[in-house]
Amino acid sequence: MSVKPQRKRIALRALGAAAVGALAWITATTGIPGGASQQTSPTALVAGETPGYAVEDFSYPLADKILAEKNIVLKRGDGHITLADCAGGTGLLEILARDKADKICFKVVGDSGWLTLEIPAVYAVKGNDYTTEVDMTVGTEEKSFDINKNSWTPVGEAADEEGRDHLLVEIRSSK
Template sequence: MKEYARFAWRVLGAAAVGALAWTAVAAGAPGGASEQAGPTALVAGDAPGYAVEDFGYPLADKIRAERNLVLKRGDGHITLADCTSGTGLLEILARDRTDRICFKVVGNSGWLTLELPAVYAIKGNDYTTAVDMTVGAEEKSFDVAKNSWTPVGEAADPEGRDHLLVEIRTAK
């Protein structure tokens, strides 16, 4: 019974707030009481908009310009990291790069979409990791061994074709 009473009070309270808002808007309309005191402008257009998560990778344009690395979208649990920042990182080797690319993984699971050409090896961490790659119109998935190097892409392809890394998925 308490739940019903609490619900009823919430509904009545919301109705009262709505009525007050309607009264305030109507008072600002032509012929309303506030017309004698001066014009009233609605400020809803000046209020900040809603925050809608699009899962876009933060600072992706800056990273692309500085490191020639295309990071698209993710859930925030797989983030670009400095390879010298510690242990437990995912490490990626690509034929057209002289440096390793490392990612820090946090949480119970994560995903990241990106575009990284010519990837041929990935060193896993303590997470179960899978990667999706494309070669031409063909899509391939590879499971990455925990805490060791796994050949992927051209290193795992009998024809030695150049593969593009497009997604990383992790889970504990």
């Protein structure tokens, strides 16, 4: 019978120690009443020095420079589809546009990616190892094309019965 009162005393001591520890923590983090002001307490210092939040808007980096140099409008993306030098290797998405003398190439990395852009008069896209779909517009009409892996796919005016110019507006790829 003497064991139960001893357990109660141990439990009360542990509870008391926990309460004292909690009070010490509260005092240390919020300041001592009547002591230092809130502006010099540890939490006030941390809260006052924290930087603002970074918000990713997915804008394409250096889009203005690319527009000026290559006349290609790159708007937004997740960073997994990027403009690439066509001579830079294999495994690139390649785009042919009637208004461009050379191919336009994009590198795809990761498990999936997306890029919104504007390239007028696109008529063919060569796929890579990714499953790729492109969205295009002609007037107010929107069309999507599934791109064949590692071969050329006619899109836009080459796939349109009326031969109308199509604007490439989005590329989506996934493994």
